[in-house]
Amino acid sequence: MTAPQDTGTAPRRADLPAPAVELRGASRDYGSGQARVRALDGVSIAFAAGSWTAVMGPSGSGKSTLLHCAAGLEQVSAGQVLLSGDDITTAGERELTELRRGRIGFVFQSFNLIGSLTAEQNVTLPLRLAGRRVSGKQVRQVLASVGLDDRRRHRPRELSGGQQQRVAIARAMVTRPAVLFADEPTGALDSGSARQVLRLLRGMVTSAGQTIVMVTHDPAAAAAADSVVFLSDGRIADRALAPSAREVAERLARLEA
Template structure:
C-alpha cells in the first residue's frame, strides 16, 4: 500500500458506484497569475465534481476565485496545474481546435450580458452555435426549446424588440439547443429586475427537473442561489463551505463567515464536509 495521502473529493449530486463520469470534474486545480513575488493564486487546489442533473450555485466574496473557477471549469482558460474533465474528456489532452469543438457541442454558456447578435432573429440566435459547429438544426428540437422558454410568438423578432428577460430566455434557449453536458451561467440574472430574475431562474430549475440538465451558476445573490440544489462557497481560491437544499437566510449567514475562513489555517491542508466525497 502506498503511503501517499488520499486527496479528499467533493462531489455535488448523486454519485453512484459504476455510474458514468461526472458532467464536470476538477482535480487539484490551481490557477496562478503573475510571477515571483507578484504571484496570486486565484484557485488553490480545488477538487470538485458535479454529477449529471445537479444544479449548483458557486458563491464567494469579490476576489474569491469565482470567475476563474468558471473559466477553468468551462475550458475558457487552462489551469496552471491540476486537471479538468467535461463529460469524461480531460481538457488538457485537447488541442485548441478540439477544445473549441467540445465547448460548442458539449458546453452551454449563459452570461449576464445576453450576447445576442442584433441583426438575427430569436430563432437564428438560438441556432447560431449549431451553424458554427456545421450541424443542421433539428427544427422540432428548436421549436421545442423556443416553446420551453415561452418565446414561440417571438421567434422572428430581433433582440431590440424584446425585454431584458426575454433576451435572457433566448440566451438560455441557445445554450440548451446543443443538448450540453453542462450549462455554465455567470451572474445570469444580474441585469434583470427581481420578478424577471425569478422567472429566468425558474426556467433553469425546470430544465434540471425535466431534462436532467446539469447547471453550474456563479452568483453573488443569495436569492438566485436558493434556486439551486447545492451551494459551494469559495474563499481565497479554495472550497470553504457547502450547503445543500439552500434557503436564502442560510446562504446569507454562510457568506458572512467566509472572511473568517479566508484568514484561518486549514487543518490538514483542505476542508472536508459531511456528505462530500
C-alpha cells in the first residue's frame, strides 16, 4: 500500500522536541525552461532525533537530491529545510559551511580520505578547517568508538575498505553532529565489511542517540535501519517500519516495475 505524502502542516505539540531535520514541501529543479528537470517534487518529511532512516528508490528517483538538500549541500528551489527547528532554507554559503562543519556529518561511498594523511589526521581535518582546537583525547575516543584506535597512525593505503569507511565515519562524528547523512556508505565494501559498518551505525543510534539518514540501493543495508522511505519521480511513494531485506527488495521491485 502506498503511503500518503506528508503535508508538514499539522501542528506540533509544544512539549515534543523538534525533528533532527525536516523538509516541508521541498522541491529541487535543475535547468530551466523546457530543459528543466524536477528532481524533488514537494516532499514533506521529518526525521526524528535518535532515529535511523534509509532512503531508497529507482535510479533518478531523487534519493541523493533529498539527502543533499536536507544536509544543506544544495538549496531547495521551493519549500523549507529545518535543522533542529532552525530554518536553513535561505542560509548563505558561509552559514551553511559552518553548519556542515559543526552540526552536520556526511559520509560518502568513496570515503574521500586524503591519502597522505594518517587516520588520525583525516579525522581532525574538519576541526582544523573550522579553526577549532583539536583534542588528542577526543580524536582517540572517536577512533576507538569505531574500533580503530590501534590504527590511528596508518594511512588509507594501509587500511582495508571497511576500515577506511570507519575512519570516514569517525571524521564525520568528531564534531558531534546533530545528524549524520550517509550516501551509499556500504556501496564500495565487501559483504563482511558492510556488516561491520552497519553494526557500527546501529550502535551509534541505539547507544548514543545519533540521528542517521542514509541513502542506499542495498535491501540488506536498508533493513538495518529503523524505517525505510521509498522515493519515485521525486516524491515519497511508500514507507516501511522495520522491514526485512526481502520486504524492502519486493517493494523496490514494484517501484522499478
